Amino acid sequence: xxxxxxxxxxxxxxxxxxxxxxxxxxxxxxxxxxxxxxxxxxxxxxxxxxxxxxxxxxxxxxxxxxxxxxxxxxxxxxxxxxxxxxxxxxxxxxxxxxxxxxxxxxxxxxxxxxxxxxxxxxxxxxxxxxxxxxxxxxxxxxxxxxxxxxxxxxxxxxxxxxxxxxxxxxxxxxxxxxxxxxxxxxxxxxxxxxxxxxxxxxxxxxxxxxxxxxxxxxxxxxxxxxxxxxxxxxxxxxxxxxxxxxxxxxxxxxxxxxxxxxxxxxxxxxxxxxxxxxxxxxxxxxxxxxxxxxxxxxxxxxxxxxxxxxxxxxxxxxxxxxxxxxxxxxxxxxxxxxxxxxxxxxxxxxxxxxxxxxxxxxxxxxxxxxxxxxxxxxxxxxxxxxxxxxxxxxxxxxxxxxxxxxxxxxxxxxxxxxxxxxxxxxxxxxxxxxxxxxxxxxxxxxxxxxxxxxxxxxxxxxxxxxxxxxxxxxxxxxxxxxxxxxxxxxxxxxxxxxxxxxxxxxxxxxxxxxxxxxxxxxxxxxxxxxxxxxxxxxxxxxxxxxxxxxxxxxxxxxxxx
Numbered sequence: 001x002x003x004x005x006x007x008x009x010x011x012x013x014x015x016x017x018x019x020x021x022x023x024x025x026x027x028x029x030x031x032x033x034x035x036x037x038x039x040x041x042x043x044x045x046x047x048x049x050x051x052x053x054x055x056x057x058x059x060x061x062x063x064x065x066x067x068x069x070x071x072x073x074x075x076x077x078x079x080x081x082x083x084x085x086x087x088x089x090x091x092x093x094x095x096x097x098x099x100x101x102x103x104x105x106x107x108x109x110x111x112x113x114x115x116x117x118x119x120x121x122x123x124x125x126x127x128x129x130x131x132x133x134x135x136x137x138x139x140x141x142x143x144x145x146x147x148x149x150x151x152x153x154x155x156x157x158x159x160x161x162x163x164x165x166x167x168x169x170x171x172x173x174x175x176x177x178x179x180x181x182x183x184x185x186x187x188x189x190x191x192x193x194x195x196x197x198x199x200x201x202x203x204x205x206x207x208x209x210x211x212x213x214x215x216x217x218x219x220x221x222x223x224x225x226x227x228x229x230x231x232x233x234x235x236x237x238x239x240x241x242x243x244x245x246x247x248x249x250x251x252x253x254x255x256x257x258x259x260x261x262x263x264x265x266x267x268x269x270x271x272x273x274x275x276x277x278x279x280x281x282x283x284x285x286x287x288x289x290x291x292x293x294x295x296x297x298x299x300x301x302x303x304x305x306x307x308x309x310x311x312x313x314x315x316x317x318x319x320x321x322x323x324x325x326x327x328x329x330x331x332x333x334x335x336x337x338x339x340x341x342x343x344x345x346x347x348x349x350x351x352x353x354x355x356x357x358x359x360x361x362x363x364x365x366x367x368x369x370x371x372x373x374x375x376x377x378x379x380x381x382x383x384x385x386x387x388x389x390x391x392x393x394x395x396x397x398x399x400x401x402x403x404x405x406x407x408x409x410x411x412x413x414x415x416x417x418x419x420x421x422x423x424x425x426x427x428x429x430x431x432x433x434x435x436x437x438x439x440x441x442x443x444x445x446x447x448x449x450x451x452x453x454x455x456x457x458x459x460x461x462x463x464x465x466x467x468x469x470x471x472x473x474x475x476x477x478x479x480x481x482x483x484x485x486x487x488x489x490x491x492x493x494x495x496x497x498x499x500x501x502x503x504x505x506x507x508x509x510x511x512x513x514x515x516x517x518x519x520x521x522x523x524x525x526x527x528x529x530x531x532x533x534x535x536x537x538x539x540x541x542x543x544x545x546x547x548x549x550x551x552x553x554x555x556x557x558x559x560x561x
Contacts, residue, residue: 029490047552053143056106056546057136060153064133066100069094071126071477072512073191074485089412091192092419093126093381094118102151102472105554106546113538123189123425123527126534127477130534135543138469142342143547146461153544155466158459159452161541162272163474164533166451169504171436171529180430182207188440189514191525193420194413198239198499202417206424208244212402214432223429231421233414234387237407242417247377247396248356249403250349252342252384253389256331259340260318261382268374268393269317270354270361272347275308275334276327279300302329309333310392311365315373319380321353340380342391346496356399429529439520441509442478442496444532450500459514470540478510487515 024188032150047055048163069076070091080088088099097111113132114125139152174181186203191243195202213228214221232249254261288294309330310321319340326334326343334341345353353362359374404421408414431437438444452471456464477494492510496517498509509516519524 012181045296045554049550050143052552053149053547053548054116054140055104056549057140057550059104059106060110060133060136060546061517063097063102063107064130065495067096067126068130068480069477069484070128070485071192071478072481073196074512075126076193077194087412087507088415090416090419091126091194092423093129095419097129098278102237103187105552106549109542109546113542117534117538121528121531121534122423123428124531126533128538130476130480131473132542134473135470135539136546139466139543139547142466142469147466149547149550151462152466152467153547155463156470156540156544156547158463158519159467159470160536162452162455163448163536163540164192167438167529167532167536170444170447171438172526174431174435174437178436179204179207179290180296182428185431185437185526186427187516188525188527190420190424193423194416195239195420201242202421202424205242205244206421206428209402209404210242210425210428210432212244212399215400221432223432225422225425225429227228227348228355230349230352230401230427231406231418232390232403233406233408233418234388235408235411235414235418239406239417241405241407243405245392245394245403245405247392247394247399247403248349248353248401249341249393249405250345250353250391251388252345252391254327254340254391255343256335256341258454260338261340263318263340263380264378265379266318266380266393267316268319268353268357268377268380269312269315269372269373270350270359270367271312271320271322271363271365272324272350272361272398273314273322273365274323274326275305275320275330275341275343276325277304300507305329306333308365309337309370311391313339315336317373321350323350327328334465335388352401352403353393355401356396357393358397427531430530432529434528434530437526438529438532439507439509440525441512441518441523441525442475442481442521443507443509444527445474446496446509446538447506450497481510481512482515485512485515492517 025473067078070078070093075091077089078096080096082088082099090096094114097114102108102109102111109296110129110132113128117125117128133168134155135156142152143149144397174185176182183200184207187200190196190202209229210223210225213225214223216222229249232251245280286297305327310333313333317339319342320334321342323345324339324343331341332537336425353359354374356377357374358376360372362368362372376397377393378397379392381392381394383390383392406414406417406421408417438512450473453468455473456468458469475493479489479493482492496508496510499505499517507520508517510516510522540541
């Protein structure tokens with residue numbers, strides 16, 4: 001071979017692509033080493049697939065483990081310091097989770113469940129979180145076996161229907177007008193709370209308050225606790241002094257010492273307009289050309305106020321309440337007419353007074369008529385309790401709004417008593433709306449679990465195993481009750497399963513104080529059906545939602561918080 005041939009072969013070896021494929025297109029180095037396409041911002045954090053699902057399950061279990069010890073009558077309290085330095089001591093699931101700051105999106109979703117439960121039915125805030133956490137825990141093995149989350153979700157939705165059917169079967173109707181029956185159910189709700197030691201005081205207050213505000217509107221019962229029951233917490237005194245007033249109490253004093261502080265059978269006028277000269281919305285300029293014009297403007301103001309007072313005095317009221325201010329000039333006329341005045345009331349307080357005394361809130365005193373005057377109040381009185389002056393509208397004939405006076409040792413104690421009272425009032429309201437009850441102490445959950453096991457035998461598709469696993473998840477409630485009172489879990493749980501296995505003994509559950517199994521009818525532990533239904537629906541539906549998430553994208557801000 002000549003030197004020329006060798007050099008040609010060497011050149012071919014160096015650049016085989018171009019010589020071996022003369023028809024191949026030319027590729028630049030830029031095309032071969034292409035940079036990756038960035039769709040998401042570089043500051044975002046992303047979790048996908050199985051990792052995201054298992055992360056969600058762990059977050060839900062972490063939230064459930066925080067409040068698991070607060071379930072049942074032997075529950076522990078949690079002490080939480082909020083960012084402002086305030087103290088919260090409670091075993092109410094919603095109150096605890098409301099104060100906790102979490103960053104994981106699934107944990108935030110779990111905390112939302114507790115708030116929903118509290119707003120809807122008032123009770124079962126701890127149960128719903130514990131149950132939802134367990135629903136996701138039992139799904140973990142199926143996800144690890146690569147079962148599709150949709151199959152698990154379908155099984156859960158079928159199981160929810162069976163659970164609701166089982167509740168309908170074992171529910172017992174009660175008479176909401178029978179105080180003994182109502183007390184049984186509310187005692188169960190408060191059996192796990194701080195006020196349990198005070199006996200029937202808080203349950204009776206709750207029943208009485210709810211009865212007072214119950215009204216029929218368009219052939220339907222309407223009980224609005226939020227707007228028409230006001231809880232006044234006054235530190236000092238004994239808790240036993242707490243009571244439901246047959247009327248309204250407002251934390252206000254009369255505006256002038258010359259006004260009467262006690263009036264029997266008052267005539268009450270309610271206004272939401274100021275009894276003073278109207279000020280301009282923003283800056284007001286007045287130009288005076290003569291020296292007498294300023295005097296004239298003052299006279300006009302006085303005449304306007306006099307006209308307002310004259311319209312009010314015409315109705316011969318003895319008490320006037322307004323949401324706005326009252327000028328000194330107006331006070332002068334009203335004192336002369338022997339009228340006591342309260343000013344700057346809250347809108348909500350004014351609405352409650354109107355409902356209790358049968359008055360109508362008027363915007364313009366010139367529109368006042370006899371039917372607008374409240375005459376259903378028996379006594380108007382201003383009293384000093386502790387450091388505050390309270391105005392009482394008492395002895396109302398048929399009050400459709402009321403005030404609950406709570407007395408207690410300190411602020412923290414009163415806050416906890418108020419939370420317990422709110423739960424009790426919500427349960428009393430649920431009983432008025434749907435007067436059916438279910439056994440407590442984990443009996444309903446065990447009955448649902450056994451019903452699911454029986455039903456699962458007839459399922460021939462892939463849904464059978466998740467359906468059966470959900471039956472085990474419902475057992476978390478009786479098991480947690482046993483854990484919290486320190487009984488032998490495996491032995492007692494086996495006994496309880498044996499009782500429910502036949503499907504006849506559906507009222508057997510765990511006594512939260514002793515940890516033994518008892519018939520719930522003998523210890524009077526019952527819960528409203530609406531609370532249990534809401535717990536089941538919320539727990540299963542949230543579990544289904546979290547299982548269907550396979551991608552979590554969280555945008556992290558580069559700015560310092």
